[in-house]
Amino acid sequence: MKLDSMYQEVILDHYKNPHGRGLRDGDAEVHHVNPTCGDEITLRVKYDGTTISDVSYEGQGCSISQASASVLNELLVGKELAEAQKIQETFLELMQSKGKIEPDDAMEDVLEDAVAFAGVSKYPARVKCALLSWMAWKDATAQALDGADAERKTA
Amino acid sequence: MTQLPGLLDTEALRKDFPVLDRVVHDGRKLVYLDNAATSQKPRQVLDALSEYYERYNANVHRGVHVLAEEATALYEGARDKVAAFINAPSRDEVIFTKNASESLNLVANMLGWADEPYRVDHETEIVITEMEHHSNIVPWQLLAQRTGAKLKWFGLTDDGRLDLSRIDEIITEKTKIVSFVLVSNILGTVNPVEAIVRRAQEVGALVCVDASQAAPHMPLDVQALQADFVAFTGHKMCGPTGIGVLWGRQELLEDLPPFLGGGEMIETVSMHSSTYAPAPHKFEAGTPPIAQAVGLGAAIDYLDSIGMDRILAHEHALTEYAVKRLAEVPDLRIIGPTTAEDRGAAISFTLGDIHPHDVGQVLDEQGIAVRVGHHCARPVCLRYGIPATTRASFYLYSTPAEIDALVEGLEHVRNFFG
Numbered sequence: 001m002k003l004d005s006m007y008q009e010v011i012l013d014h015y016k017n018p019h020g021r022g023l024r025d026g027d028a029e030v031h032h033v034n035p036t037c038g039d040e041i042t043l044r045v046k047y048d049g050t051t052i053s054d055v056s057y058e059g060q061g062c063s064i065s066q067a068s069a070s071v072l073n074e075l076l077v078g079k080e081l082a083e084a085q086k087i088q089e090t091f092l093e094l095m096q097s098k099g100k101i102e103p104d105d106a107m108e109d110v111l112e113d114a115v116a117f118a119g120v121s122k123y124p125a126r127v128k129c130a131l132l133s134w135m136a137w138k139d140a141t142a143q144a145l146d147g148a149d150a151e152r153k154t155a
Numbered sequence: 156m157t158q159l160p161g162l163l164d165t166e167a168l169r170k171d172f173p174v175l176d177r178v179v180h181d182g183r184k185l186v187y188l189d190n191a192a193t194s195q196k197p198r199q200v201l202d203a204l205s206e207y208y209e210r211y212n213a214n215v216h217r218g219v220h221v222l223a224e225e226a227t228a229l230y231e232g233a234r235d236k237v238a239a240f241i242n243a244p245s246r247d248e249v250i251f252t253k254n255a256s257e258s259l260n261l262v263a264n265m266l267g268w269a270d271e272p273y274r275v276d277h278e279t280e281i282v283i284t285e286m287e288h289h290s291n292i293v294p295w296q297l298l299a300q301r302t303g304a305k306l307k308w309f310g311l312t313d314d315g316r317l318d319l320s321r322i323d324e325i326i327t328e329k330t331k332i333v334s335f336v337l338v339s340n341i342l343g344t345v346n347p348v349e350a351i352v353r354r355a356q357e358v359g360a361l362v363c364v365d366a367s368q369a370a371p372h373m374p375l376d377v378q379a380l381q382a383d384f385v386a387f388t389g390h391k392m393c394g395p396t397g398i399g400v401l402w403g404r405q406e407l408l409e410d411l412p413p414f415l416g417g418g419e420m421i422e423t424v425s426m427h428s429s430t431y432a433p434a435p436h437k438f439e440a441g442t443p444p445i446a447q448a449v450g451l452g453a454a455i456d457y458l459d460s461i462g463m464d465r466i467l468a469h470e471h472a473l474t475e476y477a478v479k480r481l482a483e484v485p486d487l488r489i490i491g492p493t494t495a496e497d498r499g500a501a502i503s504f505t506l507g508d509i510h511p512h513d514v515g516q517v518l519d520e521q522g523i524a525v526r527v528g529h530h531c532a533r534p535v536c537l538r539y540g541i542p543a544t545t546r547a548s549f550y551l552y553s554t555p556a557e558i559d560a561l562v563e564g565l566e567h568v569r570n571f572f573g
């Protein structure tokens with residue numbers, strides 16, 4: 001059945017057993033919503049220099065948006081900023097592909113569990129759900145690094 | 156097949172709606188249960204639209220040639236049909252807009268720019284309810300922010316009805332306008348108009364009724380309602396998109412100022428100032444949605460040929476059947492009245508912890524179209540502590556078999572996420 005291409009086992013696993021859920025200490029916090037469906041996420045990032053030491057989050061939403069936040073946490077925590085940005089951009093590219101990108105080995109190496117979302121990209125209404133936490137992370141990161149810049153300048 | 160008393164001959168009616176024959180997702184018969192979002196259109200309306208463009212198309216009220224006169228007659232003829240459909244005392248009380256949202260914004264702006272005694276300002280109050288569609292919340296928030304008026308609202312009871320227990324404190328001498336929904340698009344609740352109108356009249360407040368979910372489904376009589384304004388939208392009642400209606404009492408339309416300026420709404424224009432055409436034209440600036448008005452006229456003919464009381468009876472029977480069948484689904488909780496009494500045919504529910512998005516997706520895979528989300532009524536979701544709902548909504552062509560398909564589909568959803 002086609003549904004299985006969206007609801008991959010990996011996605012349902014992350015949905016039922018999310019990684020790193022709950023709000024912890026962070027350098028910046030953002031709240032993002034998906035106004036068409038009411039999905040919401042509050043997300044915090046914590047940096048140790050340019051290393052991501054934590055991404056914590058709380059939210060409500062469908063299996064796709066919740067699983068995506070869990071995958072994000074698993075993938076990005078511990079990474080260097082530049083590498084995390086590459087992962088984010090690759091994920092964005094995959095999600096905007098309208099189902100046309102068949103992830104190859106190189107992409108799988110970058111995205112790991114997140115390749116499971118390839119099937120979601122065929123459903124325009126759900127792409128936003130999958131991207132919600134990733135956009136929130138990008139926004140929070142910009143704010144955290146802005147703040148760090150400002151601190152350096154005033155120091 | 157399930158036979159219920161009061162049902163229409165849907166087998167015959169469905170032949171009028173070409174889209175209902177569609178097959179989706181590799182062979183699934185479409186089960187369209189998203190009628191509260193928009194209804195499907197019968198062949199009669201589609202034909203009226205193409206006939207208008209093929210034979211008559213011209214701008215209205217501004218030509219002496221044959222087509223201009225015929226197009227004007229068709230457009231104004233649609234106004235007559237609307238006036239009769241809602242039992243308006245005068246055809247000049249029917250203003251065409253592009254949808255219900257524009258109609259409601261128009262009322263808010265008439266009052267914001269009005270002189271006494273209608274003027275909404277920082278010493279006055281606006282009253283709405285917690286079950287409004289965003290279209291009947293945001294225009295009033297904007298008006299309140301711009302004028303300093305206070306926005307108040309009726310809360311909801313646990314069973315999805317308006318809490319009118321403090322009506323005398325909410326509607327007061329300061330209230331200028333009370334605007335509320337006749338039938339809720341998310342809860343399905345049919346509201347007690349009379350009690351609200353009586354209190355509003357006591358304090359001299361105007362009453363605006365959002366009839367978007369009533370006009371398609373039940374007889375609508377603006378005189379019986381005793382409201383001052385009634386708004387609704389064409390696309391939910393078999394008409395095309397891009398056409399809405401605002402009915403307003405004649406003397407109010409005479410007194411209240413225009414909102415949008417432009418061609419069509421004027422009498423004379425000089426570089427210094429203008430005078431305005433009488434209502435309804437005063438409120439219809441620019442080239443109106445002509446074909447869409449004609450399409451709405453055809454939709455009204457179609458609905459009249461069935462009879463609004465028979466449509467109401469059909470949907471009531473379906474709603475009774477649906478609440479009974481849905482009660483059999485484990486973990487299903489109806490958000491809104493749980494019986495068919497004083498209730499329309501839009502039924503929102505939650506299904507255990509399964510998010511409505513996921514419910515809708517799995518139903519879609521089976522060809523069943525429902526709406527998921529907050530249905531442009533987010534305060535209702537906040538009130539009941541839920542992120543969103545799944546909503547099934549019926550119309551004159553809906554059948555008990557489609558409700559059975561929904562119930563079966565929900566079983567499938569539970570298995571999928573169980």
Ligand SMILES: Cc1ncc(COP(=O)(O)O)c(C=O)c1O
Nearest residue numbers: 254255256288290340367368388
């Ligand atoms: C109760 C109610 N009011 C207002 C509207 C707005 O209608 P429209 O989007 O056509 O302006 C809707 C439709 O979504 C509705 O259900």
